[in-house]
Amino acid sequence: MRRWGHLLLTLILAVGAHAFFNGGMWESRAEVRSETEAGYVLPSRFSRILALGYQGLLSDYLFLKTATFYGERQMVQKELSESDWEYFTASLDVLTDLDPYFFDPYLLAEGHLAWEGRIEQANRLLRKGMEYRDWDWRIPYFIGFNYFYFLQDYENGSEYIMEAARRPGSPAFLKPLGARLAYYGGKSETAILFLRGMLAETDDPRFRAPLEIRLLALERAAELERLIERFNREQGKLPARIEDLIKAGYIENLPEDPYGGNWVILKTGRVFSTSKFVRAKEKDD
Amino acid sequence: MKKVLALALITYREGIRNRSVFGIVLFSLFIFGLNIAVAGFFMRDVGKVTVDMNLSALSVAGLLLVFFVGVNLMAKDIDRKTIHLVLSKPISRVEYIWGKYFGILFFILASMAVLFVLSCFTVLLLKGMYADYFGQFSWLVFSLAAFFVFVKVAVLAGIVVFFSSITSNSFITLVFSICAFIVGVSIEEVVFYLRSAFAAQEAAISGSLRSFIEAISYFVPNLAAFDFKTEAAHGLPLAWDRLGLSLGYAAAYVVVLLLLASFIFRRREFN
Numbered sequence: 001m002r003r004w005g006h007l008l009l010t011l012i013l014a015v016g017a018h019a020f021f022n023g024g025m026w027e028s029r030a031e032v033r034s035e036t037e038a039g040y041v042l043p044s045r046f047s048r049i050l051a052l053g054y055q056g057l058l059s060d061y062l063f064l065k066t067a068t069f070y071g072e073r074q075m076v077q078k079e080l081s082e083s084d085w086e087y088f089t090a091s092l093d094v095l096t097d098l099d100p101y102f103f104d105p106y107l108l109a110e111g112h113l114a115w116e117g118r119i120e121q122a123n124r125l126l127r128k129g130m131e132y133r134d135w136d137w138r139i140p141y142f143i144g145f146n147y148f149y150f151l152q153d154y155e156n157g158s159e160y161i162m163e164a165a166r167r168p169g170s171p172a173f174l175k176p177l178g179a180r181l182a183y184y185g186g187k188s189e190t191a192i193l194f195l196r197g198m199l200a201e202t203d204d205p206r207f208r209a210p211l212e213i214r215l216l217a218l219e220r221a222a223e224l225e226r227l228i229e230r231f232n233r234e235q236g237k238l239p240a241r242i243e244d245l246i247k248a249g250y251i252e253n254l255p256e257d258p259y260g261g262n263w264v265i266l267k268t269g270r271v272f273s274t275s276k277f278v279r280a281k282e283k284d285d
Numbered sequence: 286m287k288k289v290l291a292l293a294l295i296t297y298r299e300g301i302r303n304r305s306v307f308g309i310v311l312f313s314l315f316i317f318g319l320n321i322a323v324a325g326f327f328m329r330d331v332g333k334v335t336v337d338m339n340l341s342a343l344s345v346a347g348l349l350l351v352f353f354v355g356v357n358l359m360a361k362d363i364d365r366k367t368i369h370l371v372l373s374k375p376i377s378r379v380e381y382i383w384g385k386y387f388g389i390l391f392f393i394l395a396s397m398a399v400l401f402v403l404s405c406f407t408v409l410l411l412k413g414m415y416a417d418y419f420g421q422f423s424w425l426v427f428s429l430a431a432f433f434v435f436v437k438v439a440v441l442a443g444i445v446v447f448f449s450s451i452t453s454n455s456f457i458t459l460v461f462s463i464c465a466f467i468v469g470v471s472i473e474e475v476v477f478y479l480r481s482a483f484a485a486q487e488a489a490i491s492g493s494l495r496s497f498i499e500a501i502s503y504f505v506p507n508l509a510a511f512d513f514k515t516e517a518a519h520g521l522p523l524a525w526d527r528l529g530l531s532l533g534y535a536a537a538y539v540v541v542l543l544l545l546a547s548f549i550f551r552r553r554e555f556n
Binding site for chain 1: 323326327328329330333334336337338340341344421467470471474475478508509512514515518519521
């Protein structure tokens, strides 16, 4: 009986020790993961062989790993270092080599490479997707968006949007959008149309959040642009400062820039923000 | 022929009674469950991930069946010397080889058919849950890909029978068969890589290595020819001539292996 008591006591102690170490281990792993560099991506030439015929499955796993890596950095709002970005891009490249028809990596590339200013890399990946997924309108649509929105290259942009419009199942607004681009490329309304389309393609709340903030900022900017246009029509000149809209009674309060900047009027009558639509924290780093 | 069938039936029953089959079925059920759990982690291509995981589970289950149960069925007679008992019956050694092979084949076919039906339920369930994300999915291509997983395992079963006819130890048969499998799945990439590297004038790889690999490619089966997982995952159209060629290749390869095995087995001495 005493022996049983000893065993039980030891068991309770051991379980307690396990709980202690388990908690500590997970905490330390979380810290290590957020601190360490992303690491090396095996080139697809080798991983194709090492996959032993399970290339599709390997691409699923790599995708989860890459998305988790990116999502973790986003959650702790940690800026990705240059080597982190290299890892992210290389990883997307390898997993689309393993399965070039896999749509999710292209969506991730569009949502995050392009939006973080790596438009060249995003477009290169997306062109691979466009070639393989030749039935899918979304990929040329993404490339068109990048040309239009980030590079202000309306000509190329409209070409890709037209290509997207030719593919089966593309929404009806693409054709007029492609045609509009050449003339009204610079307008916030065009960007809003695009962003709504992008949001319709994204479920993950982590990835939706930045798009939603951007959409909100653009909608507010577009609202101000409409008021400025009215001001211009009725008063015959552009307001000198954005506050003139309040003074003239066009609006009661200025909407807040979700990125925390102040609104400014450009000479063209467009509205932009001192935040440049980038989160304040990112600029400080 | 009757004797071959009789032996095949006995082998089949022995295989089905093996306890490891339950383990392998449980493993597949676990993967199907995992599939349902992780499907939500993906953004759009839930259909692709589902098909990938289902076909991979079928394929791994097939490999486990042929490498662990199949090797056992074939090599146990020789290992435990019960082969003397079998060969004392009015059955020739050639009939023994073919009977054993068909027995293993029936056993794998039956087990994989059960797993395939279970996998269809998983796909149906996920298709119901994420109906929008199964755009290009086609049951026909999915079933064909699953059938070719079976064809791949059937070729491996031929390899197991062949190596069992040479060695007298089931572990060595297992090691040889796994090596043949690893070479078989990767040979295509290596051959095409060497070809492309030569096209690019890469002098680092000697010509003799290239000829060696080319020669090897005649001996080991190119298992990539039976891999239609990508097509199934994305519902891409399959050319019938490609399917026919793969099937013909598998059949011819297995027949050659079994004839060689029969030839070796006939001349073999047991002690």
